[in-house]
Amino acid sequence: MPDALSLGLHAAVVAVDTGTPLVLTVPGQLPDGTVRPGLPFGPFQPATHRTLEMGLRQWVETQTELQLGYVEQLYTFGDFGRFRQAEPKKQTADGAGSSSLSAQHFVSVGYLALVRTPSDDPAQSVLRWKNWYQFFPWEDWRNGQPAILDDIILPALAGWVQAQPDKVSSSKGLNRVARFRLAFGCDGPGMASEKNRMPTITSWDEERVLERYELMYEAGLVAEAITDGRIMPSNSSPQPSSTPQAPLGEAMLYDHRRILATAIARLRGKLKYRPVVFELLPDAFTLTQLQQTVETLSGRSVHKQNFRRMVEKANLVEPTGTTASETGGRPAAYFRFRRSVTLERPRPGLRIAPRV
Amino acid sequence: MPDALSLGLHAAVVAVDTGTPLVLTVPGQLPDGTVRPGLPFGPFQPATHRTLEMGLRQWVETQTELQLGYVEQLYTFGDFGRFRQAEPKKQTADGAGSSSLSAQHFVSVGYLALVRTPSDDPAQSVLRWKNWYQFFPWEDWRNGQPAILDDIILPALAGWVQAQPDKVSSSKGLNRVARFRLAFGCDGPGMASEKNRMPTITSWDEERVLERYELMYEAGLVAEAITDGRIMPSNSSPQPSSTPQAPLGEAMLYDHRRILATAIARLRGKLKYRPVVFELLPDAFTLTQLQQTVETLSGRSVHKQNFRRMVEKANLVEPTGTTASETGGRPAAYFRFRRSVTLERPRPGLRIAPRV
DNA sequence: TCAAAAGTGTTATCCTTACACCCATGT
DNA sequence: ACATGGGTGTAAGGATAACACTTTTGA
Numbered sequence: 001m002p003d004a005l006s007l008g009l010h011a012a013v014v015a016v017d018t019g020t021p022l023v024l025t026v027p028g029q030l031p032d033g034t035v036r037p038g039l040p041f042g043p044f045q046p047a048t049h050r051t052l053e054m055g056l057r058q059w060v061e062t063q064t065e066l067q068l069g070y071v072e073q074l075y076t077f078g079d080f081g082r083f084r085q086a087e088p089k090k091q092t093a094d095g096a097g098s099s100s101l102s103a104q105h106f107v108s109v110g111y112l113a114l115v116r117t118p119s120d121d122p123a124q125s126v127l128r129w130k131n132w133y134q135f136f137p138w139e140d141w142r143n144g145q146p147a148i149l150d151d152i153i154l155p156a157l158a159g160w161v162q163a164q165p166d167k168v169s170s171s172k173g174l175n176r177v178a179r180f181r182l183a184f185g186c187d188g189p190g191m192a193s194e195k196n197r198m199p200t201i202t203s204w205d206e207e208r209v210l211e212r213y214e215l216m217y218e219a220g221l222v223a224e225a226i227t228d229g230r231i232m233p234s235n236s237s238p239q240p241s242s243t244p245q246a247p248l249g250e251a252m253l254y255d256h257r258r259i260l261a262t263a264i265a266r267l268r269g270k271l272k273y274r275p276v277v278f279e280l281l282p283d284a285f286t287l288t289q290l291q292q293t294v295e296t297l298s299g300r301s302v303h304k305q306n307f308r309r310m311v312e313k314a315n316l317v318e319p320t321g322t323t324a325s326e327t328g329g330r331p332a333a334y335f336r337f338r339r340s341v342t343l344e345r346p347r348p349g350l351r352i353a354p355r356v
Numbered sequence: 357m358p359d360a361l362s363l364g365l366h367a368a369v370v371a372v373d374t375g376t377p378l379v380l381t382v383p384g385q386l387p388d389g390t391v392r393p394g395l396p397f398g399p400f401q402p403a404t405h406r407t408l409e410m411g412l413r414q415w416v417e418t419q420t421e422l423q424l425g426y427v428e429q430l431y432t433f434g435d436f437g438r439f440r441q442a443e444p445k446k447q448t449a450d451g452a453g454s455s456s457l458s459a460q461h462f463v464s465v466g467y468l469a470l471v472r473t474p475s476d477d478p479a480q481s482v483l484r485w486k487n488w489y490q491f492f493p494w495e496d497w498r499n500g501q502p503a504i505l506d507d508i509i510l511p512a513l514a515g516w517v518q519a520q521p522d523k524v525s526s527s528k529g530l531n532r533v534a535r536f537r538l539a540f541g542c543d544g545p546g547m548a549s550e551k552n553r554m555p556t557i558t559s560w561d562e563e564r565v566l567e568r569y570e571l572m573y574e575a576g577l578v579a580e581a582i583t584d585g586r587i588m589p590s591n592s593s594p595q596p597s598s599t600p601q602a603p604l605g606e607a608m609l610y611d612h613r614r615i616l617a618t619a620i621a622r623l624r625g626k627l628k629y630r631p632v633v634f635e636l637l638p639d640a641f642t643l644t645q646l647q648q649t650v651e652t653l654s655g656r657s658v659h660k661q662n663f664r665r666m667v668e669k670a671n672l673v674e675p676t677g678t679t680a681s682e683t684g685g686r687p688a689a690y691f692r693f694r695r696s697v698t699l700e701r702p703r704p705g706l707r708i709a710p711r712v
Numbered sequence: 713t714c715a716a717a718a719g720t721g722t723t724a725t726c727c728t729t730a731c732a733c734c735c736a737t738g739t
Numbered sequence: 740a741c742a743t744g745g746g747t748g749t750a751a752g753g754a755t756a757a758c759a760c761t762t763t764t765g766a
Binding site: 665 | 754755756757758762763764765766
C-alpha cells in the first residue's frame with residue numbers, strides 16, 4: 001500500500017532458424033550507462049488491459065510488429081534487481097535517480113511466446129534476433145559436453161561449494177552440495193569433501209536451466225551478479241575462490257536472463273508432453289527439420305530412427321504427399337502437424353530420452 | 357501508472373487426512389454480504405517482503421500459525437473479479453464502495469503450499485480444513501465416474517457447446533467443441549453435430565482441473581460466474597439452455613476456486629515427476645498409506661501391486677524396519693522417503709497410469 | 713476359523729534401444 | 740560411381756498391466 005508498485009510484462013519471444021534457437025532482444029541501458037540486450041517489455045496497465053496476457057500481447061505486438069501465436073505465462077518475480085537495495089553506494093545520477101528508485105517497486109511477470117521462423121532482423125528497428133546459446137553457452141550439448149563447463153564453470157562452482165558446503169539457501173531448503181549436484185548432475189557421495197577432485201557430470205538434465213543459472217548467479221559467475229551489487233567488482237567478502245575473468249555467457253538487462261532461463265527450461269520440458277514445436281515450424285516440414293528443431297531447443301542430439309518411430313507412433317504428423325526437392329541427398333517427404341492428436345491423446349509430445 | 361495496483365498473495369494450503377484431501381479456508385464476505393470460504397491471503401508489501409514467496413509465507417504463517425514446508429508459485433491472475441467491470445448496476449454500498457473499486461486494481465498470485473496432516477481444525481480460530489472435493493465433486497473418480505457428470509454437467513455443457521459450437525475463445529484459440537472435448541475427454545468426431553446425443557467420457561485426464569472449471573465458469577454453471585456478473589441471475593442473453601439450479605460444487609470467494617483448481621491440477625501433475633507426496637505424509641508410513649495419498653490427490657484408484665512395484669523400482673522409499681501394529685489385518689511394514697533419490701534420478705515421482 | 717489387509721509370483725504384451733542396411737537424388 | 744541425406748527391418752531387453760495366490764494378524 002505505501003509504495004508504488006509496478007508490474008512489468010516481459011516476453012521471451014522465441015523462434016528457430018535451421019539449427020539456431022533465436023530470442024528477440026531490444027537494446028537497453030543500465031543506470032550506469034552500460035548497454036545490454038533486454039527482452040521486450042511494458043508495464044501492465046489495468047485500465048486498458050483486460051488480462052495480463054492481453055497486456056503482454058499488446059506491448060509486444062506494438063513494439064515488434066509481430067503477430068504472437070502461442071503465449072504462455074512463466075513466472076512472476078518479485079525480487080527484480082534483487083540485491084540492489086543492500087548496495088550502499090549510489091550509481092551515477094541519471095534518469096531514474098536512486099531516491100525515486102527506492103520508492104518504486106518492480107514485479108516482473110515473464111512470458112514465453114513462440115513465433116514461426118522470421119525472415120530476418122527487422123532492419124528498420126532496433127530489434128535483434130539472437131542465438132540464445134550466446135547467453136547460455138553451457139546449455140548446448142548437441143556436439144557433446146561444452147568445454148566451458150570443465151574449463152571454467154565446474155571448477156569455479158566447486159570452489160564456491162567448498163567455501164561453505166553446508167550453507168542452506170532459505171528459499172530452496174538445500175545446501176550448496178546438494179544444489180550443485182542436482183543442477184549439474186554431478187555424482188559421487190563425497191564430492192564436496194574430497195578436495196582437488198574435479199567434479200564430473202554424469203547425468204545432465206537439460207531442463208534445469210534455471211537452477212544452473214541461479215547457482216552461477218549466487219556464486220558470482222555471471223555479470224548480472226556484479227551489476228546487482230551482490231558481488232563487488234574487485235575483492236569483497238562473498239567472492240568465490242576462483243572467479244573467472246571471462247564472462248560466462250553474454251549478460252542481459254536486469255533479470256532478463258533469468259526470465260530467458262525460465263523460458264528455455266519451460267520449453268524444453270513442455271516439448272515432451274505438448275505439441276509446441278509445431279508453433280515454431282512452417283506448415284509443411286520434413287522429419288529431419290522436426291528433429292533438428294527439437295535438438296536445437298533441447299540442446300541434445302537424438303537418435304534418428306528412434307525419433308522417427310516415436311513421431312510415427314505418437315501420431316503427431318501426417319504426410320502432405322509432397323516432397324522436398326533439394327538438400328543434397330534423396331528428397332524428403334513433407335509432413336504436417338495433425339492438430340487432432342490433442343483430442344486423441346492426453347499428453348501428446350516428443351518424449352526424447354526420458355531418463356539418463 | 358495511473359491507477360493503484362495491488363498484488364494479492366493467495367495460498368492453497370493442502371494436507372491429506374486418510375483418504376481426504378484438505379485445503380485450509382477462512383470465511384470471507386462478498387460486497388453484497390454473502391459469506392463464502394476463501395483462501396488465506398494478504399497483499400504483497402514490497403517494503404517489508406524481500407521476495408513474493410517470503411511475503412506469502414509471512415502472511416500465511418501469521419494468519420494460520422502453521423509452519424509451511426513446501427511452497428510453489430502457481431500462476432498470476434490479472435482478471436480478478438474478471439467480468440465485474442462490465443456490470444452496470446452497483447451492489448449494496450459497504451466497506452469497498454464501487455467508486456474506490458474502479459480505481460483499485462487487483463492482481464493475484466496463487467501459491468500451493470503442502471503441510472503434514474493437521475491434528476484438527478484449530479478450534480480457537482476461524483480457519484477450517486475442508487475436503488477439496490466439496491468444491492470440485494466431479495473431480496473424485498476413486499469410486500468410478502461421479503454421477504454429477506452424467507446427470508448435470510455433461511448435458512449442461514453439451515447445451516452450451518451446441519449454442520455456439522464454433523465460437524472461439526480468444527485466449528485459448530479453440531472453439532467450444534474442441535475445448536469441451538479436451539477438458540472432459542469426450543470423443544466422437546460428430547459430437548457437436550448429432551443433437552440429443554449424450555456425450556460420453558472416454559479418457560479422463562485428471563490433470564485438466566483448471567480447464568474444466570474454466571469451461572463451467574464460462575458456461576455459467578458455477579456460482580462465481582453469477583457473482584462476477586457474467587451471467588444474470590434470471591434470464592439474460594448468454595445463459596445456456598439447461599442451467600442447473602443446483603450449484604455445482606461449493607462456491608468460494610472471488611477467484612479463489614480458480615486458484616484452488618490450479619493448485620490441484622499442478623499437484624496432480626507434479627506427483628508424477630517430483631517426490632512431493634512425501635511432504636504430506638509422516639516420516640514413517642506404510643505403502644498402503646502412500647498409495648492412498650496418491651489416490652486421494654489424483655482422484656483415481658490405482659492397481660495395488662503395480663503401484664508397489666513402481667515404488668520399489670523408482671527407489672523412492674526404504675524400510676524403517678518397524679511395522680504397524682493395527683488396522684485390522686496383517687501388520688504393514690513402515691517405510692521412509694529416501695531423500696537421496698533426487699540426486700540419483702532426474703525426475704523421481706510416481707508415474708501412475710500415463711495414458712488412458 | 714474367518715475376515716481383513718499385507719504382500720508375492722507369473723505371464724503376455726508392448727515399448728525402447730541399438731544395431732545394420734537399403735533407397736533416391738545431385739554431381 | 741559415389742557422396743549425401745532420407746528412410747526401413749529386426750531382434751534383445753526392459754517396462755506394463757492384468758491375472759491369481761499366499762501370509763499374517765485381530766476378533
